[in-house]
Ligand SMILES: Nc1ncnc2c1ncn2[C@@H]1O[C@H](COP(=O)(O)OP(=O)(O)O)[C@@H](O)[C@H]1O
């Protein structure tokens with residue numbers, strides 16, 4: 001008889017439910033009991049906390065800020081990861097394994113250590129500003145810390161390793177013969193890359209991009225440290241509300257909204273893509289029929 | 296002037312020659328097949344012609360121009376890969392159009408040519424399908440159309456039919472050969488299958504151990520092999536090594552082994568005292584039951600096994616020294632019972648001398 005492997009999935013599922021969904025429930029619940037003064041909460045169920053989110057500009061702005069910083073960091077990560085992953089998948093076994101191990105090692109270093117490093121580098125007296133001054137490109141240091149630039153750099157550093165790994169795993173499944181076929185039939189290296197490799201890696205680009213985006217939306221440490229508390233993203237705001245202002249219900253409502261929003265983005269993109277695939281398949285079938293009738 | 300010329304081309308990996316001093320001229324519209332066992336360097340040779348592998352020595356010329364270091368995309372060659380290597384992200388029409396697009400042909404010219412080729416490969420109306428919707432044979436034809444679309448100077452094929460099942464493969468061989476002749480395609484085909492080579496080739500290049508063993512039209516290679524390797528690789532053969540004990544004119548006394556000495560009429564005179572390799576094709580040997588033979592010439596043996604193959608029969612005859620000789624008959628001869636004592640005869644022109652060296 002066939003072994004039903006899916007039965008082994010029950011255990012991790014139950015585990016995840018306990019660890020993930022149950023705490024979320026208490027969050028969701030507390031978001032419906034509005035904040036009173038000094039950390040106390042109301043005993044009446046209401047949507048007051050959500051109303052606050054929609055009526056006050058600071059929250060709306062924070063949402064947009066989080067969204068475009070995340071989207072921007074994701075795009076930069078993908079653009080950096082694409083050629084890196086491609087070169088690694090096309091180099092010898094030694095180079096590839098050294099590269100992969102380096103990336104894994106880097107992503108294992110604690111985020112605070114990496115951020116402190118960035119802090120030193122991006123500072124007015126840091127390497128970047130000092131070299132730009134030495135080259136005569138600028139006179140006074142540019143502000144790279146405690147603003148959105150710093151946060152963006154931090155987010156890219158945070159998501160780049162996983163993006164490279166995701167793209168690498170796709171790139172290494174693209175057979176080298178496909179590229180040879182392109183070359184012998186007249187394609188330049190760049191035509192091969194953009195007309196063959198990128199379309200073939202589009203699934204990986206999408207998955208890697210979504211993962212990077214989700215990581216950015218939930219990122220807390222980089223916006224906090226490199227933004228110096230001045231770049232208010234949703235996660236930073238949640239922390240402020242909870243620790244500094246003891247507004248538990250608003251914090252809970254924020255986090256519920258964040259989760260729902262990210263979930264919606266993922267769902268939307270997933271559906272849009274599967275719809276497009278279905279559509280193009282139908283369009284092709286229709287084309288084929290048409291041609292068949294004509295000829 | 297030849298279309299393609301290999302001038303002592305070698306590819307060395309460290310101190311191992313994957314291909315060694317290959318020299319060959321291929322004429323316009325000629326079909327040349329590289330044939331040899333696995334690992335003999337056929338693919339290396341083809342990939343040097345394509346430009347994927349850079350020769351360590353020698354030159355490659357196309358229409359008299361040195362292309363040894365030229366990038367593959369500038370060589371104007373089409374290639375069909377063993378696993379086709381079609382572009383999965385493109386439709387069939389886009390695959391076929393690929394070479395034309397890279398050459399910046401007009402949309403109209405591309406559409407017309409793609410239509411032509413779709414018709415040629417009998418896939419009209421399927422241009423908008425994707426490759427994974429096609430059978431292996433259809434994919435193979437798309438790969439061929441893609442390689443021919445831009446009228447390349449040379450068509451390269453590396454074991455391109457090996458993935459098809461036997462019947463389809465044989466059909467494709469004949470189809471490809473017809474196409475190659477009709478369109479005067481200069482083709483270089485690589486295979487390890489000698490029947491495929493014979494079907495497709497004007498000339499076969501037999502390779503072994505990275506070196507060319509012999510180049511010739513299929514009947515030449517079969518009838519006049521120049522060395523032991525070619526003699527045994529092309530068709531079936533019986534190979535012998537013998538010491539020439541005594542040579543008087545063309546009649547020589549040969550010692551095949553300690554136990555077996557025969558008197559044979561050879562096609563050409565040999566030196567007494569030399570060591571000789573020769574081959575005799577199974578269909579050139581006549582087999583007679585020993586009791587019906589008078590005289591004591593010929594090789595005496597025992598018929599140990601027979602294999603009926605329809606139009607022909609294979610007979611295995613064990614000689615006195617333990618060597619087995621293969622005899623092929625075409626079914627018109629009288630049947631001989633397995634286990635009989637038989638005598639083998641052959642004409643002197645059935646003996647092909649493959650090697651002759653002085654005894655060390
Ligand atoms: N990149 C390479 N590095 C080292 N040896 C190689 C390389 N490519 C091929 N070879 C060796 O060269 C020989 C010929 O290979 P190949 O041309 O692929 O043979 P064929 O196609 O006739 O089977 C083989 O022994 C193979 O192991």
Ligand SMILES: [Mg+2]
Pocket residue numbers: 337338454
């Ligand atoms: Mg090969």
